[in-house]
Amino acid sequence: MILYFSGTGNSAYVAKRIGKEVMDDVINLFEKIRNKDNSKLYSEDSWIIVVPTYAWRIPHIVQNWIENTEFTGSKDIYFVMTCGENIGNAGKYLKKLCLQKNMNYYGCAEIVMPENYIALFSTPTEEQAMEIIERAEVVIDKVASYIRNGEEFPQAKISIGDRMSSGIINDLFYPLFVHAKKFYVTNTCISCGKCLDVCPTNNIRMENKKPVWAENCTHCMACINRCPKEAIEYGKHSHGLPRYTCKKEMLY
Incomplete structure (x- = not known):
């Protein structure tokens, strides 16, 4: 079973593409996370968790x-993380999580996708984004082949910088x-309420028809990337950047 969380579609695309390749069910975790739904799940096949990278680890939520x-049924679990550059030493913390859950950690794969973190970085043009996704598709297919064959993901060497990024920097980032x-x-703003609908933490409300x-x-x-009128800004940084x-x- 493939479970994914996605803010702007990168992890959703990767999850759906992997699901098509390995012929497995794909479930969006948005409603479960938003509604604090922690009901028991069952899968005979390996679990595959597809998520974005937040400060070189999986999102806290x-x-x-x-x-x-x-998680019942299979004890085997893969993690696939989309990122703008790299996932640092995320695997160290995922191993701890799997140990805590009494599950068999089959590794963490890194998929470089277009940058969406408009709060701090520059987002790509549509043409640039398509080029990045085209390069990523080869990696996605390779990841799917490991899952299909029941093999662990090969792990890259971890640098001191990776350890710092996923460790102290992540601790400070939040x-x-x-x-x-x-x-x-x-x-x-046209008061459409789209930003409320796409917020996974119910963090947005309307006052005087404005979020x-x-x-x-x-x-x-x-919220900022899915606004149909590009009416949301994040300080001065997002001005002029493509959503x-x-x-x-x-x-898919």
């Missing part, structure tokens, strides 16, 4: 969901950067 959900204080809406952000943001960037969603994900 996904980690918390996994910790509080019972308290220092993961908040919604810089989100605001411009006059082009207002609370304190439970996970920085998935779904990114994975167009190919819509084909």
